[in-house]
Amino acid sequence: MRTIDIFDTTLRDGEQSAGVNLNTVEKIEVAKQLERLGVDVIEAGFPAASKGDFDAVKKIGETIKNSSVTGLARASIRDIDAVWESLKTTAEPRLHVFIATSPIHMTHKLKMTPDQVIEKAVETVKYAKKFFPVVQWSAEDAGRSDLNFLVKIMEEVIGAGASVINLPDTVGYMTPQKYGDMFRFVRENVPNIDGVKLSAHCHDDLGMATANSLAAIENGADQIEGTINGIGERAGNAALEEVAVALRIREDFYGASTRLKLDEIKKTSALVSKLTGMRVPANKAVVGNNAFAHESGIHQDGMLKEKTTYEIITPELIGVNSTRLVLGKHSGRHAFKNKALELGFDLTEEKLKEAFDTFKDLADKKKEIVDDDLFSILTNKQTEIGEGAGFKLERMQVQYGMDNIPTATIELRDENGDLKQLASTGSGSVEAIYNTIESMLPSPSRLLDYKINSVGGGRDALAEVYVRLEYDGDSTSGRGTAQDVLEASARAYLNAVNRMLQQKAAMKEKVAVKAGV
Numbered sequence: 106m107r108t109i110d111i112f113d114t115t116l117r118d119g120e121q122s123a124g125v126n127l128n129t130v131e132k133i134e135v136a137k138q139l140e141r142l143g144v145d146v147i148e149a150g151f152p153a154a155s156k157g158d159f160d161a162v163k164k165i166g167e168t169i170k171n172s173s174v175t176g177l178a179r180a181s182i183r184d185i186d187a188v189w190e191s192l193k194t195t196a197e198p199r200l201h202v203f204i205a206t207s208p209i210h211m212t213h214k215l216k217m218t219p220d221q222v223i224e225k226a227v228e229t230v231k232y233a234k235k236f237f238p239v240v241q242w243s244a245e246d247a248g249r250s251d252l253n254f255l256v257k258i259m260e261e262v263i264g265a266g267a268s269v270i271n272l273p274d275t276v277g278y279m280t281p282q283k284y285g286d287m288f289r290f291v292r293e294n295v296p297n298i299d300g301v302k303l304s305a306h307c308h309d310d311l312g313m314a315t316a317n318s319l320a321a322i323e324n325g326a327d328q329i330e331g332t333i334n335g336i337g338e339r340a341g342n343a344a345l346e347e348v349a350v351a352l353r354i355r356e357d358f359y360g361a362s363t364r365l366k367l368d369e370i371k372k373t374s375a376l377v378s379k380l381t382g383m384r385v386p387a388n389k390a391v392v393g394n395n396a397f398a399h400e401s402g403i404h405q406d407g408m409l410k411e412k413t414t415y416e417i418i419t420p421e422l423i424g425v426n427s428t429r430l431v432l433g434k435h436s437g438r439h440a441f442k443n444k445a446l447e448l449g450f451d452l453t454e455e456k457l458k459e460a461f462d463t464f465k466d467l468a469d470k471k472k473e474i475v476d477d478d479l480f481s482i483l484t485n486k487q488t489e490i491g492e493g494a495g496f497k498l499e500r501m502q503v504q505y506g507m508d509n510i511p512t513a514t515i516e517l518r519d520e521n522g523d524l525k526q527l528a529s530t531g532s533g534s535v536e537a538i539y540n541t542i543e544s545m546l547p548s549p550s551r552l553l554d555y556k557i558n559s560v561g562g563g564r565d566a567l568a569e570v571y572v573r574l575e576y577d578g579d580s581t582s583g584r585g586t587a588q589d590v591l592e593a594s595a596r597a598y599l600n601a602v603n604r605m606l607q608q609k610a611a612m613k614e615k616v617a618v619k620a621g622v
C-alpha cells in the first residue's frame with residue numbers, strides 16, 4: 106500500500122482565514138498537537154510577512170522534533186532569506202517557494218512573461234538549494250495553467266534542485282476528473298520527474314477540495330496539503346481529517362494510507378476551532394458534533410440491531426470517547442491531572458494547580474463537567490497571557506430591564522496594578538459593557554466582530570465569546586470563557602486588548618535589545 110505524506114498548512118493558509126489571528130503561544134500549541142497527530146510537514150507560516158510570523162516559525166522550528174517544519178516564500182531572495190533565518194537551526198530546514206504559472210496571474214498580477222516566470226523560478230530555486238536540503242516548489246494557480254507550460258517549468262525547477270512539486274488549485278476551480286488528469290499528465294510528460302514528490306493543494310470554493318485531493322492521489326500525488334477543519338483563505342482548504350479518514354475507510358479503493366494517528370483527529374479539530382474561533386459546523390464530515398448522532402427512529406433501530414447499518418466511521422477511530430469519565434466537585438487532583446494528560450495537555454505544576462482551581466470553581470456552579478468544559482479550561486490556561494500583562498477584570502455589574510437603560514459598572518485593574526471603576530450605558534447589555542471598557546482604555550478601540558459559542562450542552566453550558574477589534578490603530582482578536590455570557594463578553598474584549606499590548610511590548614523589547622538599551 107502507498108503511504109501519502111501529509112503537509113499541514115493550518116498555521117499558514119489556515120491562518121489566512123478572514124478574522125483569524127493566532128499569537129505565537131497559540132501557534133506552538135497547534136504545532137505540538139499536529140506533531141502528536143503525526144503530520145509529516147508543518148507549514149508554520151510566511152516568515153517575510155511579519156515579525157510575528159517570523160518569530161512563530163522560528164519557535165515552532167525549535168520546538169517540533171517529529172514533523173519537519175517549513176515556511177513559505179515568494180520567488181524572492183528576501184523571502185527565502187527570511188525562511189532560512191527562521192529555520193536554519195532546525196534538524197531538516199525545508200523551504201516552500203512559489204510563483205504563479207497561470208496566464209491570468211502572470212499577466213495581471215506578476216506582470217511577467219512566461220519566460221520571465223521560468224527564469225525567476227529557476228533563479229530562486231537554485232539560490233534556495235544552497236541552504237535548504239529540501240526545496241518544495243509550487244506553481245500557484247496550476248489548475249488554470251497551460252499543461253504544456255507546467256511541464257516546461259517543472260522540468261526547469263526540478264533541474265534547479267526542487268524535489269517536491271506542488272500543483273495547487275489555488276482558486277478551487279478544478280473538478281476531480283480535471284485535477285486528476287493534470288497529475289497524470291505531468292507524471293507522464295515531465296522527463297526528469299522520477300524521484301520527485303508530487304503534492305496536491307486544494308481550495309474549497311466549489312466544495313470539491315476533498316474530492317479533488319483524493320483524485321490527485323488516484324493519479325499519482327505523493328503528498329496532500331490541507332488544514333484541520335478545512336479552514337483557510339476564502340472557502341478554505343481541503344480538510345486533512347476528511348482526506349485521511351476517507352483513505353482509511355475506502356482503503357479498498359484508494360490502496361493508500363497516511364501516517365496520521367487518526368484517534369488524535371477530534372482533539373486537533375477542537376483545539377484549532379477553539380483557538381481560531383472558527384466553529385466546526387455540526388454536520389461537518391468526520392469532526393462535526395452530529396457526525397455520529399443518529400436522529401430518526403429507523404436509523405436508531407438499525408443502529409441498535411447492528412451498528413454497521415448506519416455507521417461507516419466509528420467515533421473511536423477519530424478519538425471520540427463514548428465512555429465518559431465524569432469529573433465533578435468531588436474529584437481530586439490526580440483524576441484531574443490524569444484527565445488533562447488524556448486530553449493532550451502537559452501543563453506545568455503551577456498551571457495545573459491554577460487550572461484545577463478554575464475547574465473546582467466551575468464544578469461548584471455546574472451540575473456536570475464534561476470533556477468540552479475541561480478542554481476549554483486547559484486550553485485557556487495553556488495559552489493564557491502571562492500575569493501582569495494588560496488589564497484584569499476585577500468586578501462587573503450589569504443592570505438590564507426591558508424598560509430601563511442597560512448600564513454596566515466595571516472595575517478593572519490596569520497594567521500598573523491600579524484599580525479603575527466606571528459605569529456607562531448602551532443600547533444592550535453587551536454594548537453597555539463595551540462602552541464602559543472602551544472609556545477606561547488609554548487608547549481608542551472599536552469592536553469589529555463578535556461571535557458567541559456554547560461549550561458542551563445544556564442550560565449550564567459555558568459561553569465562549571470571540572471578538573475582533575481595532576485597538577490603538579491595529580487589529581487584534583481575543584476570546585473569553587465564562588458561565589455567564591456577559592462576563593465572557595467582557596473577558597474576550599480585554600483578552601484582545603491584552604494580546605495586542607503583549608505583542609507591542611515584545612516588539613519594543615526586541616528593538617531595545619537590538620539597540621543595546
Ligand SMILES: CC(=O)SCCNC(=O)CCNC(=O)[C@H](O)C(C)(C)COP(=O)(O)OP(=O)(O)OC[C@H]1O[C@@H](n2cnc3c(N)ncnc32)[C@H](O)[C@@H]1OP(=O)(O)O
Nearest residue numbers: 118151153154155179180181203204205214215245275338
Ligand atoms: C495563494 C497564497 O496563499 S499565497 C500566500 C498569501 N500569503 C500572504 O500574502 C501573506 C501575507 N502577506 C503579506 O504580509 C504581504 O503581502 C507581503 C509581505 C508578502 C508582501 O507585501 P508587499 O511587499 O507590501 O506587497 P503586496 O502584498 O502589496 O503585493 C505583492 C507583491 O508580491 C508580488 N508577488 C506575488 N506573488 C509572488 C511570487 N510568488 N513571487 C514573487 N513575487 C510575487 C506581486 O506581484 C506584488 O509585487 P509588486 O509590488 O511588484 O506589484
Ligand SMILES: CC(C)C(=O)C(=O)O
Nearest residue numbers: 203243245246273275
Ligand atoms: C502558495 C500556494 C501553495 C497556495 O497557498 C495556493 O496556491 O493556494
